[in-house]
Amino acid sequence: MSEQRVDLPYPQAALVVPAATAEHVALPGGGFQLFADGSHTGGAFSANRLILGEGADGARPHQHRLSAELFFVLAGVAEFLLDDALVQVAAGGLVVVPPGLPHAFGAAAGSGADLFVVLAPGVDRFGYFRALGQIHRGLATFDALLPEQERYDVHFLPDDAWTAARAPEGS
Numbered sequence: 754m755s756e757q758r759v760d761l762p763y764p765q766a767a768l769v770v771p772a773a774t775a776e777h778v779a780l781p782g783g784g785f786q787l788f789a790d791g792s793h794t795g796g797a798f799s800a801n802r803l804i805l806g807e808g809a810d811g812a813r814p815h816q817h818r819l820s821a822e823l824f825f826v827l828a829g830v831a832e833f834l835l836d837d838a839l840v841q842v843a844a845g846g847l848v849v850v851p852p853g854l855p856h857a858f859g860a861a862a863g864s865g866a867d868l869f870v871v872l873a874p875g876v877d878r879f880g881y882f883r884a885l886g887q888i889h890r891g892l893a894t895f896d897a898l899l900p901e902q903e904r905y906d907v908h909f910l911p912d913d914a915w916t917a918a919r920a921p922e923g924s
Contacts, residue, residue, distance in 0.1 A: 768793055775802075776879070778886040782806020782865070785882045791875030799875035801882065802827075803868045805860040810919070811868070814857040814910040817850075820872045824848040824858065828867040832919075833858045839918045857915040872906075881905040 770788045778785040783804030791799045805811050814834065824831065826846045833840045833848055834857040841861050842848055850856045860866035872878065881901065887893040902908050 778882050780805075780809075780886060780889050782809055784886070787879050787882060789875070790879045791872075791877045794875050796874050796876070798871050798873040799878055800869070800871045801878075803866075803870055805829075805831075805866045805868070807865050808860055808862045809865075810857075810859040811866070812856075812858055813912045814855055814915050815907050816855050816910060817852055817872065817906045818908060819852060819906045820874055820876065821852055822850045822856075823871040823873070824850075825869045826866060827869055828865070830861040830864040831858055831866040831868060832861040834915050834918055837914065855910050857912070859919065862919075862921070876904075876906045878905050878907075881907060 768789060772786065776787040778787065783806050786802040786804075788802065789798065789800040791797075793799075803811060811831070824833070824842075824847065826842050826844050826848075828844050830841055830843045831846075831848075833842060834855075835848070835850065836855050840848075844867075858868075881898070884893060884898055884901070888895055888897075898905075898907075899909070
């Protein structure tokens with residue numbers, strides 16, 4: 754039997770990112786741990802960890818035109834708006850969002866959430882996460898991200914349904 758070589762879209766060397774060396778972007782009550790950007794994997798995927806404080810929003814409604822997004826809930830309970838459906842997913846649960854599906858996510862009311870997130874194929878999004886950190890620290894406005902939607906494959910959508918779903922009962 755002859756050996757066949759398969760050309761893979763990512764580098765042939767293993768990528769190892771110890772937790773202590775992953776870049777951290779602080780957010781109120783948590784933050785991002787940046788593990789692999791698209792350029793680190795030849796565009797195969799990008800990966801990060803997101804820790805959200807109790808009831809904190811993770812991302813307003815958006816879609817990815819090019820990539821699928823996988824969320825693995827490491828701890829706590831996350832809440833997802835998937836098109837028009839609001840779904841809670843506890844630790845150990847998995848959510849895969851296909852390209853084009855409108856979605857938003859955050860920690861459920863009364864809970865924090867620790868999420869491992871993979872985007873495939875990967876794009877370079879570390880700059881996006883850094884910009885979110887600056888926005889949360891008041892060093893930039895959300896409007897600064899609007900011209901970058903194509904670059905980061907994050908296309909923002911109206912957030913009325915997400916805002917209504919996340920409003921405390923009785924408000």
